[in-house]
Amino acid sequence: MRYQIAPLFVRPWTINGMTPRLIESHYENNYGGAFARLNAIAEELAALDPEKTPAHVVARLKQEEMAALNSTLLHELYFASLGGDGRAVPEAMASALARDFGSVSRWRQEFVALANALANGCGWVLLTWLPRDGRLINQTVSDTSPGIAGGIPILALDMYEHAYQIDFGTNAAAYVATFMRNIEWNAVAGRYEDATAVKPPRPLVQKEFGDLPSVTIDEVKAMLQAGEPVQVIDTRPRHYTTRAQDIVEGAVWRDPERVDDWIGELSKETPVVTFCVYGFHIGCQTAATLRNAGFDARYMAGGHYAWKAAQGPVKPFDPAALS
Numbered sequence: 632m633r634y635q636i637a638p639l640f641v642r643p644w645t646i647n648g649m650t651p652r653l654i655e656s657h658y659e660n661n662y663g664g665a666f667a668r669l670n671a672i673a674e675e676l677a678a679l680d681p682e683k684t685p686a687h688v689v690a691r692l693k694q695e696e697m698a699a700l701n702s703t704l705l706h707e708l709y710f711a712s713l714g715g716d717g718r719a720v721p722e723a724m725a726s727a728l729a730r731d732f733g734s735v736s737r738w739r740q741e742f743v744a745l746a747n748a749l750a751n752g753c754g755w756v757l758l759t760w761l762p763r764d765g766r767l768i769n770q771t772v773s774d775t776s777p778g779i780a781g782g783i784p785i786l787a788l789d790m791y792e793h794a795y796q797i798d799f800g801t802n803a804a805a806y807v808a809t810f811m812r813n814i815e816w817n818a819v820a821g822r823y824e825d826a827t828a829v830k831p832p833r834p835l836v837q838k839e840f841g842d843l844p845s846v847t848i849d850e851v852k853a854m855l856q857a858g859e860p861v862q863v864i865d866t867r868p869r870h871y872t873t874r875a876q877d878i879v880e881g882a883v884w885r886d887p888e889r890v891d892d893w894i895g896e897l898s899k900e901t902p903v904v905t906f907c908v909y910g911f912h913i914g915c916q917t918a919a920t921l922r923n924a925g926f927d928a929r930y931m932a933g934g935h936y937a938w939k940a941a942q943g944p945v946k947p948f949d950p951a952a953l954s
């Protein structure tokens with residue numbers, strides 16, 4: 632594809648403390664340079680045959696494409712982040728910052744700290760909306776540290792030296808303070824509104840037992856830690872468990888094929904949590920069987936492996952439990 636150049640968004644003469652010369656040079660040489668590289672790389676990629684080109688050549692071009700594409704996208708965002716008075720944060724934006732950072736001033740302190748940390752380096756500082764988590768987050772991005780996957784940047788500060796050297800020399804801190812005084816918050820708030828309209832990725836739901844009540848790893852951990860009465864049953868299949876090294880601490884293993892043999896040990900007064908290896912089937916099936924028998928049973932989503940991946944405590948599995 633052929634990329635299109637974006638006109639300069641900010642009016643250079645409105646920026647308090649930065650000269651039009653700096654902005655013009657930045658737009659023409661650095662944004663323009665990235666834009667020209669991007670189109671040249673896109674042409675090269677379109678022209679090559681990936682099957683006949685050495686893999687390292689394809690990989691290098693794709694790396695350069697990412698760098699040039701990020702540079703054009705973030706420069707466009709940078710020039711669209713300037714032109715305001717830096718102070719008048721619209722109400723919706725201010726409350727979003729307060730929700731996710733504690734307060735606007737705490738957000739500002741973290742953002743400025745990230746920028747000052749790049750004083751002798753290079754990179755971008757971004758305020759980014761993360762649809763999966765429904766929150767704003769500050770991040771540093773460079774050619775070697777990519778942006779958060781799925782994040783939508785709404786404010787960008789360019790910390791490459793070319794962004795300030797003409798006006799500020801090496802005084803990056805003065806440049807950062809000047810940037811903060813010129814943020815165009817209305818534009819940021821507009822991008823925030825658009826970003827929050829983006830749907831989060833669809834949740835990973837196992838449809839098969841969709842109606843069956845489940846508990847999360849964190850909920851089970853909290854119940855065990857608080858000493859709440861709960862009956863935690865490991866129902867990994869016998870053939871699997873003969874190879875098992877460990878078991879969730881606080882759980883007992885019971886054979887899912889022989890529920891009738893052990894169901895009488897359980898109390899109907901106390902909640903039951905069942906789980907299996909990955910949380911797909913057997914733990915759910917056992918929970919369903921117990922619920923039909925009148926128990927307050929739920930299955931632990933993700934099973935044994937999610938428990939371990941979440942650093943839940945385990946203990947060695949005693950093979951005597953199998954007999």
Ligand SMILES: [Fe+2]
Pocket residue numbers: 657661662706789791793794
């Ligand atoms: Fe730049």
